[in-house]
Amino acid sequence: MSHLAELEMIAYWAREGDPAPVEDHAFACDACARSLERFGAIARAIPDAVRRGLTTGAIAGLVARMERDGLRARHYRLAPGGSVQCTITPDDDLLVAWFTADLANAARVDATWTMNGVPIGRFEDIAIDRAHELAIISIDGAMAKAWPDHVAIVTLVAVDDGADRPLAAYTFDHTAFKAPA
């Protein structure tokens, strides 16, 4: 008897397709039942991990889902070349940055990030919300609460055949939250 493929088990927990063939097999196969259980354990723990805080590329619907789940988000929407005064408070679970840009001809988009002029990182191949032509990054609030006052510049870069093509830059003038004395 051949075993279930990993793709089938992942699809099962992603609630895709007909679950019956997977169940028919797993109920009669010890090894596949155990594998399905382990895949399921990880899949079912992912919502808890997201609720505890995770920085991730997003789409508008995902941000809405997080807010429906009770996560409190502070939103900043920036046009190309735009800048914003930003902060975070103890009540915020997320910072959500919404970047508009001409993304139509960019198959792959990276985001570079500097803090007070110092390169911090490059997020390669971020997900783009194609329905709204937006790049959305949801930032774990716990991480943002540790930031000092600083100026961050995020640059979206299209990567065409290995070469960078800057799309737009955005400036965040961040004020760290200071609790009242």
Next chain:
Amino acid sequence: MDEAELCRTFAPRIRLYGLRHLDGAAAADDLVQEVLVIVIEAVRAGRVREPERIASYVLGTCRQVAQGGWRGERRRGELLAQHGELLAPDPSREPVIDVDRLRGCLAALAERERTIVVLSFYDERDADDIAIQLGMTSGNVRVVRHRAVARLRACMGDA
């Protein structure tokens, strides 16, 4: 297969079925008890004579109970009173996930992998929908998701 072995073998599978089809762990645990009671009763009554048929009988019972198609509260109560310990879910044998470690593993994924995993298992979107949202093909979404889950399992020490 004696009744204790039957419970040990099938309780986890029934619970998986419940976690996939019902709303939450408590409902899945209830399903385990309800299905095992019905199956034990059927075995005692000689309605499941062929041992190789037991798996399909248990699964069929899962489907019937999950769809609300079985009502045997009085008999169930009697059997639970007799065999409560045997039928109780055994959480000690379930895989334990360290959620903070999982957060670290998610953070270590490539950007697109992380987004697709979160859209799949948190936002409960299927591959076709994710493909539309991110401008990919459904097949590519499944490939990226498969790779991401493999990395998560390796990172969690489960590969």
